[in-house]
Amino acid sequence: MKEPAVWDAAVCGGGLAGLTLARQLRREIPEASIVILETTPRPLPPAAFKVGESSVELSSHYFGKVLGLEDYLKKAHLPKLGLRFFFGNSQGPFGERPEFGESVFPRLPSFQLDRGILEEDLRRMNEADGVRLMEGSSVEDILIQGAGPHEVLYRGPQGPGRLKTRWVVDDLGRRRLLQAKFGLKRDNGHRANAAWFRAPGRLDVDDLVPASDHEWHDRVPEKRRWFSTNHLMGAGYWVWLIPLSSGNTSVGIVADEVLHPFREYATYEAARAWLKRHEPALDAYLGERPILDFRKLKQFSHSSTKVFSSDRWACTGEAGVFLDPFYSPGSDFIATSNTITLAMMKLDRAGALTSEISERFNRFYLGLNENMVE
Numbered sequence: 001m002k003e004p005a006v007w008d009a010a011v012c013g014g015g016l017a018g019l020t021l022a023r024q025l026r027r028e029i030p031e032a033s034i035v036i037l038e039t040t041p042r043p044l045p046p047a048a049f050k051v052g053e054s055s056v057e058l059s060s061h062y063f064g065k066v067l068g069l070e071d072y073l074k075k076a077h078l079p080k081l082g083l084r085f086f087f088g089n090s091q092g093p094f095g096e097r098p099e100f101g102e103s104v105f106p107r108l109p110s111f112q113l114d115r116g117i118l119e120e121d122l123r124r125m126n127e128a129d130g131v132r133l134m135e136g137s138s139v140e141d142i143l144i145q146g147a148g149p150h151e152v153l154y155r156g157p158q159g160p161g162r163l164k165t166r167w168v169v170d171d172l173g174r175r176r177l178l179q180a181k182f183g184l185k186r187d188n189g190h191r192a193n194a195a196w197f198r199a200p201g202r203l204d205v206d207d208l209v210p211a212s213d214h215e216w217h218d219r220v221p222e223k224r225r226w227f228s229t230n231h232l233m234g235a236g237y238w239v240w241l242i243p244l245s246s247g248n249t250s251v252g253i254v255a256d257e258v259l260h261p262f263r264e265y266a267t268y269e270a271a272r273a274w275l276k277r278h279e280p281a282l283d284a285y286l287g288e289r290p291i292l293d294f295r296k297l298k299q300f301s302h303s304s305t306k307v308f309s310s311d312r313w314a315c316t317g318e319a320g321v322f323l324d325p326f327y328s329p330g331s332d333f334i335a336t337s338n339t340i341t342l343a344m345m346k347l348d349r350a351g352a353l354t355s356e357i358s359e360r361f362n363r364f365y366l367g368l369n370e371n372m373v374e
Contacts, residue, residue, distance in 0.1 A: 014038030017317025059331030196252030
């Protein structure tokens, strides 16, 4: 099929935000020509790819109903038994820690998302729907051209190239190309870091309490705690355990820089020493089992002064604002920014997009982000 001289929308970056935006555009503006430029080619490694596994109800509605993925999510990913928190003395018996969480699955579903599997499948779905996916293409610059079509400069498998597009969306992650280009980055004052790894097999908080403690186990029958996003809470930190459909488990540390300097858990060896001090029951349970990967983010939280423009560009995902290293609200922000971007494209197609409208969208979206930081 001959490619258009000017695309309707170019999505720079094929992560979760860009892939879901392309699917949403295809479903709601089926005649639009859409291209995704993404550096990383397939195949994507399951369960050892990116952080960001946990969804909540808003984003689950977006993935399931808006994007039409409900049946797929039920087949390929795990249901989520809400958020579960363990407070209190981490040095004593685990079964004595105060617990807050669900015992039955809620009526509104949410999911534990295996990002490697999900993004691989979304690429395949988008291509089947007619989205052009340019894998192995690294975006070098985005030229915003005012009334004329914008240009995306990239380097692909065949060398340098450029394409023209009416709309351009930055999903280049923490590179934040448009944010840097226009001086829009904003420090939100949130000083937190994260490190995480994935271990093969099932890591279950139920295993941290002796089977003889029937009262504790009977509170949440059938070992359902495993389906929750489990948080082990302490002063200035939390540790997550998230099950993945690939059969592996994600374990992460999120901590305040002042109380827990990043250097104390910035490598796997340091992270295990940190867990031994702060969450000894989990550290003992992990034992000598191997890990699949180890990743980290220093000062992961960031904000912006603008992410949507009536000049026909937008930033989505981590390329705009970012709060949460495992994406519970992160996917909510993706759902919101993608839906706003789609609304602006529709207004533009109707000749009704104005700078006042885009500024209202910016105030709404950035206000949500700032309220969650506070």
